[in-house]
Amino acid sequence: MARVIDITLNGRSRVDAVEDNLLLLDYLREKVGLTGTKTGCDGGECGACTVLVDDAPRLSCLTLAAAVDGRRVDTVESLAHDGRLSAVQRGFHEKLGSQCGYCTPGFIMASAGLLRRNPHPSEADIRAALGSNICRCTGYVKIIEAVKFAAELAAAGASP
């Protein structure tokens, strides 16, 4: 069965008919064409598919599109404005928090969600917020440094 969802996606209102069993991940990538959100394990293990729903990180591979009806959904495509990277994007870029990059959108969205909820996170807060995200390349040290730097940028006024 199909139903109509009415959401705010990356700051814009959007209405779509979706099948009841359509995953949010597939809705974003295949129906909307936002391919920044990545398919990793496809089973709730890796965090590559993380998006924000009302500012809270959500695994889009475990979320039905129908379940976000009426909610605000943000993907990695929402972060840069007029060619300017967000604080978290700059953090990952400048502190080399990304290597192959496949996990990066998920880490960035989990980090952006953290800084929206907690603008001054401790290292323990950062590690806890990223505990559901897996990276096979970086060893995580650079990622933690990236988020710390992003928090400094956000404290100075940059959008997370």
Ligand code: FES
């Ligand atoms: S693709 Fe969703 S957790 Fe891995």
Ligand code: FES
């Ligand atoms: S940068 Fe390659 S998996 Fe994280």
